[in-house]
Amino acid sequence: SESFREISPADFFYRNRDLAGFNNPTRSMYSAIRELVENSLDACELYRIPPKIYVRLSYEENYEKRNVYRLKVADNGSGIPPEYIPSAFGQILYGSKYKLRQVRGTFGLGGKMAILYGQITTHSSAYIISSVGNNKIYEFEIRIDIQKNRPEILKKKFRSNRRKWHGTVVEFSLEGDYPKAMPKVLEYLRQTAMVNPYADITFVDPRGRLYMFEGVTKKMPKPPSEIEPHPYGCDVEIFMRMIDDSRSKSLQDFMTTHFHRVGKKTAKRFLKHVGISGRKNPKKLTPNEIVQLVQSMKPESFKYFLPPDANCLSPLSNELLEMGLQKDLNPEFVATEQRNPSAYSGYPFIVEIGIAYGGNTPNSPGITLYRFANKIPLLYDEASDVSRKVINNEINWNYYKVTQGTPVAVVVHICSTKVPYKTVGKEFIADRPEIEREIKNGINNVARRLSRYLSKKISIAYQKQR
Amino acid sequence: SESFREISPADFFYRNRDLAGFNNPTRSMYSAIRELVENSLDACELYRIPPKIYVRLSYEENYEKRNVYRLKVADNGSGIPPEYIPSAFGQILYGSKYKLRQVRGTFGLGGKMAILYGQITTHSSAYIISSVGNNKIYEFEIRIDIQKNRPEILKKKFRSNRRKWHGTVVEFSLEGDYPKAMPKVLEYLRQTAMVNPYADITFVDPRGRLYMFEGVTKKMPKPPSEIEPHPYGCDVEIFMRMIDDSRSKSLQDFMTTHFHRVGKKTAKRFLKHVGISGRKNPKKLTPNEIVQLVQSMKPESFKYFLPPDANCLSPLSNELLEMGLQKDLNPEFVATEQRNPSAYSGYPFIVEIGIAYGGNTPNSPGITLYRFANKIPLLYDEASDVSRKVINNEINWNYYKVTQGTPVAVVVHICSTKVPYKTVGKEFIADRPEIEREIKNGINNVARRLSRYLSKKISIAYQKQR
Ligand SMILES: Nc1ncnc2c1ncn2[C@@H]1O[C@H](COP(=O)(O)OP(=O)(O)OP(=O)(O)O)[C@@H](O)[C@H]1O
Numbered sequence: 001s002e003s004f005r006e007i008s009p010a011d012f013f014y015r016n017r018d019l020a021g022f023n024n025p026t027r028s029m030y031s032a033i034r035e036l037v038e039n040s041l042d043a044c045e046l047y048r049i050p051p052k053i054y055v056r057l058s059y060e061e062n063y064e065k066r067n068v069y070r071l072k073v074a075d076n077g078s079g080i081p082p083e084y085i086p087s088a089f090g091q092i093l094y095g096s097k098y099k100l101r102q103v104r105g106t107f108g109l110g111g112k113m114a115i116l117y118g119q120i121t122t123h124s125s126a127y128i129i130s131s132v133g134n135n136k137i138y139e140f141e142i143r144i145d146i147q148k149n150r151p152e153i154l155k156k157k158f159r160s161n162r163r164k165w166h167g168t169v170v171e172f173s174l175e176g177d178y179p180k181a182m183p184k185v186l187e188y189l190r191q192t193a194m195v196n197p198y199a200d201i202t203f204v205d206p207r208g209r210l211y212m213f214e215g216v217t218k219k220m221p222k223p224p225s226e227i228e229p230h231p232y233g234c235d236v237e238i239f240m241r242m243i244d245d246s247r248s249k250s251l252q253d254f255m256t257t258h259f260h261r262v263g264k265k266t267a268k269r270f271l272k273h274v275g276i277s278g279r280k281n282p283k284k285l286t287p288n289e290i291v292q293l294v295q296s297m298k299p300e301s302f303k304y305f306l307p308p309d310a311n312c313l314s315p316l317s318n319e320l321l322e323m324g325l326q327k328d329l330n331p332e333f334v335a336t337e338q339r340n341p342s343a344y345s346g347y348p349f350i351v352e353i354g355i356a357y358g359g360n361t362p363n364s365p366g367i368t369l370y371r372f373a374n375k376i377p378l379l380y381d382e383a384s385d386v387s388r389k390v391i392n393n394e395i396n397w398n399y400y401k402v403t404q405g406t407p408v409a410v411v412v413h414i415c416s417t418k419v420p421y422k423t424v425g426k427e428f429i430a431d432r433p434e435i436e437r438e439i440k441n442g443i444n445n446v447a448r449r450l451s452r453y454l455s456k457k458i459s460i461a462y463q464k465q466r
Numbered sequence: 467s468e469s470f471r472e473i474s475p476a477d478f479f480y481r482n483r484d485l486a487g488f489n490n491p492t493r494s495m496y497s498a499i500r501e502l503v504e505n506s507l508d509a510c511e512l513y514r515i516p517p518k519i520y521v522r523l524s525y526e527e528n529y530e531k532r533n534v535y536r537l538k539v540a541d542n543g544s545g546i547p548p549e550y551i552p553s554a555f556g557q558i559l560y561g562s563k564y565k566l567r568q569v570r571g572t573f574g575l576g577g578k579m580a581i582l583y584g585q586i587t588t589h590s591s592a593y594i595i596s597s598v599g600n601n602k603i604y605e606f607e608i609r610i611d612i613q614k615n616r617p618e619i620l621k622k623k624f625r626s627n628r629r630k631w632h633g634t635v636v637e638f639s640l641e642g643d644y645p646k647a648m649p650k651v652l653e654y655l656r657q658t659a660m661v662n663p664y665a666d667i668t669f670v671d672p673r674g675r676l677y678m679f680e681g682v683t684k685k686m687p688k689p690p691s692e693i694e695p696h697p698y699g700c701d702v703e704i705f706m707r708m709i710d711d712s713r714s715k716s717l718q719d720f721m722t723t724h725f726h727r728v729g730k731k732t733a734k735r736f737l738k739h740v741g742i743s744g745r746k747n748p749k750k751l752t753p754n755e756i757v758q759l760v761q762s763m764k765p766e767s768f769k770y771f772l773p774p775d776a777n778c779l780s781p782l783s784n785e786l787l788e789m790g791l792q793k794d795l796n797p798e799f800v801a802t803e804q805r806n807p808s809a810y811s812g813y814p815f816i817v818e819i820g821i822a823y824g825g826n827t828p829n830s831p832g833i834t835l836y837r838f839a840n841k842i843p844l845l846y847d848e849a850s851d852v853s854r855k856v857i858n859n860e861i862n863w864n865y866y867k868v869t870q871g872t873p874v875a876v877v878v879h880i881c882s883t884k885v886p887y888k889t890v891g892k893e894f895i896a897d898r899p900e901i902e903r904e905i906k907n908g909i910n911n912v913a914r915r916l917s918r919y920l921s922k923k924i925s926i927a928y929q930k931q932r
């Protein structure tokens with residue numbers, strides 16, 4: 001008969017690491033760097049520390065074949081308390097980002113996948129140095145026990161932190177292919193610096209070349225804040241967990257305490273609509289009543305819940321988007337639009353669109369597209385992304401005087417408490433109808449402004465000819 | 467400071483269920499049905515039982531709003547021993563398919579995701595009835611404890627199995643949208659029946675309509691077989707696990723025992739190339755020696771390993787592909803090709819291509835594409851799939867006299883011990899270069915045959931005109 005077994009989450013993501021972006025040495029090198037840089041940016045932003053991130057990639061000394069590298073990423077972020085370091089870097093599905101808040105990390109496995117990939121290709125361990133800025137700096141050498149999904153601590157020590165440094169250093173060896181990975185790695189760092197203009201990013205490549213992406217401002221955006229779940233995203237599991245954690249003695253109080261933007265009046269109106277008394281003790285609800293409540297928390301059943309408050313989000317801003325496009329493409333024309341906040345399934349999001357024409361804008365056939373999500377550049381799988389779908393199928397470019405040869409670039413940034421990535425590798429975004437609609441309307445608006453510029457340009461050229 | 471926590475695999479796939487194809491009621495209904503049907507087909511094929519699968523979808527009685535359904539899938543497969551039933555249906559990352567063998571299931575979570583989705587949308591439990599054909603039929607009522615990733619057994623009983631029935635019945639309630647899901651559900655069942663012509667599939671829809679997809683043959687293909695890992699797919703983790711499990715006293719014996727198609731001569735030659743004695747005890751290898759061995763198990767380091775033996779695979783066959791296209795499209799012309807076995811990263815695979823022209827072939831702009839992997843129809847995310855990429859970007863269709871208006875359909879089937887899906891939802895396939903090449907060459911070959919037919923047709927029409 002068949003042999004049944006369980007596997008650990010680490011074993012699952014080890015066997016299926018291509019789902020997380022670790023499918024060949026070139027792509028894995030890119031993924032390892034991006035996962036560590038995104039962790040560093042999160043660690044700085046959450047405490048409003050202007051990020052100083054140092055990335056060094058060098059050839060590993062012991063190998064005559066030059067396909068094994070040493071990767072080191074250092075930041076001046078929050079640091080990690082020593083009791084959490086082993087699991088933070090050695091246990092898959094462990095982290096501090098399992099909250100409803102806009103942040104780059106979301107799955108609790110990115111940094112671990114990088115370390116795991118290094119471990120299975122070079123049989124070596126990872127070094128973590130970190131301090132939260134108190135009087136100790138901790139150093140760990142760890143391996144991941146993949147079958148048990150837990151860290152093996154090979155070494156642990158600490159030294160005094162006289163200068164009260166705070167931050168984290170992650171270092172390990174991995175197989176890779178820098179000549180092939182280089183264009184994507186440099187593009188990733190360049191675009192990251194562009195949408196995080198308060199960050200200093202330094203990169204030393206295996207040939208010793210130094211790339212400095214210097215911050216252009218010290219001003220940090222206010223950190224994104226956590227919000228409660230919204231009724232429109234509710235299901236039975238969330239509801240049951242809220243009941244378990246709740247100290248509310250009445251359903252009325254339960255609704256206003258645990259849900260985002262549900263005030264007394266809305267809660268009263270909702271409970272009247274469902275037909276359950278607001279005085280009922282939530283812990284005494286029957287299964288049928290629970291289903292009734294959850295089923296009614298849908299826009300088609302009850303449309304009076306206020307939309308999610310996007311104040312918790314941290315968008316780029318029109319100025320920043322424009323500045324980034326100017327700096328990068330030196331275009332003849334730029335237009336940007338920050339769409340009004342919207343929501344899908346109760347998750348607030350903001351779409352920001354930019355369009356550039358002329359100057360150094362690439363003249364490739366078709367529109368050049370730059371994609372960002374929660375300030376992360378997305379460089380792979382463009383063909384599958386919702387933005388590319390909108391640009392190719394839902395915009396009438398000819399109507400805006402944009403034809404095959406017109407040098408046009410579009411930037412799309414989506415920020416949300418939950419970006420609907422389609423893969424664990426965070427490379428492209430699902431075509432949620434609400435998001436698709438905002439991207440489409442935003443692109444139409446900036447394209448309309450471009451078309452006015454192009455019309456003026458054509459008529460001026462025409463006048464000159466006469 | 468930040469609050470660190472771990473989450474269970476069930477919690478991870480609950481929070482990120484859109485990764486697994488459960489992102490809205492329409493898609494979730496489709497995913498639930500396909501995951502259960504694929505489990506049933508695997509359970510029958512592995513024991514060479516001609517599958518009889520019964521799918522019933524009905525409106526759940528207690529709900530006046532008609533968006534809650536009852537789904538029941540029954541098969542005559544192997545059944546599941548009672549000691550494994552709770553975990554098989556209640557623990558994510560648990561199953562019997564964690565082997566190197568061609569089978570539909572691969573992740574150990576499909577059936578559980580369907581049950582989980584039902585549970586969080588209707589607050590009800592799942593019923594499992596199963597017998598392996600002995601004297602007992604077991605009945606379980608289970609829920610999934612998502613935070614702990616384990617089944618809760620609400621009820622367990624058994625009755626005598628006088629007729630020695632073997633098989634499994636899975637039944638639960640779930641939210642869905644049958645009017646929207648119906649086209650995809652019917653298409654899935656139809657295409658499944660087409661590539662599994664030995665299967666009887668019966669579907670009763672919520673309106674009581676009966677769809678019967680009757681098998682056209684009783685002849686079952688031989689079941690796919692399990693193979694050892696191939697050296698070209700080896701990494702340090704696999705190697706270390708082999709060493710742990712091994713009873714080999716010498717490296718020479720270790721290589722021939724644990725790796726696929728490594729005979730004495732090849733093992734000797736390989737160990738000589740690496741420079742490690744064949745007599746060395748594998749359990750006494752140094753870390754450096756392990757890395758040396760693993761790094762040398764690459765095609766670019768040692769090219770004398772025999773390619774994987776595709777006898778373990780179970781392709782459709784040209785006859786079946788042709789029969790399916792004839793039955794479905796009644797075309798004027800059909801050509802099929804089964805490519806020679808190939809491999810990517812040590813995983814053997816076979817690509818099978820079919821092309822159809824005319825008759826009832828859809829006349830949509832562009833080539834109609836039907837995709838299958840391990841005999842599973844893939845109906846979503848076509849734009850992201852490697853086959854669509856090849857068809858749109860790598861075939862010069864005009865050269866084969868296929869233009870915008872020509873009614874042409876292409877079928878691509880890939881079977882492998884490991885299909886490189888890009889998502890946990892198993893809807894599209896990554897563009898591994900080896901696979902991309904086989905698809906491209908196969909399509910060029912059948913397109914060439916079509917072009918000869920079209921030339922003849924054009925010349926006959928021309929002759930007639932004169
Ligand atoms: N450089 C760093 N500074 C501070 N904390 C860090 C750093 N790197 C990792 N961490 C901590 O380790 C945790 C795990 O990181 P990991 O990348 O594995 O998952 P994540 O960032 O939470 O989610 P994702 O998988 O989406 O990246 C983080 O949640 C964070 O708390």
Ligand SMILES: Nc1ncnc2c1ncn2[C@@H]1O[C@H](COP(=O)(O)OP(=O)(O)OP(=O)(O)O)[C@@H](O)[C@H]1O
Nearest residue numbers: 505509554561562571572573574575576577578634
């Ligand atoms: N109808 C069935 N008959 C026999 N065994 C079954 C049936 N359905 C499920 N199982 C058993 O339960 C296990 C878990 O099924 P599940 O669908 O969750 O995962 P899987 O099929 O192994 O992988 P995947 O996630 O890719 O579907 C299977 O491996 C199989 O052993």
Ligand SMILES: [Mg+2]
Nearest residue numbers: 039105110111
């Ligand atoms: Mg991370």
Ligand SMILES: [Mg+2]
Nearest residue numbers: 505571576577
């Ligand atoms: Mg399955």
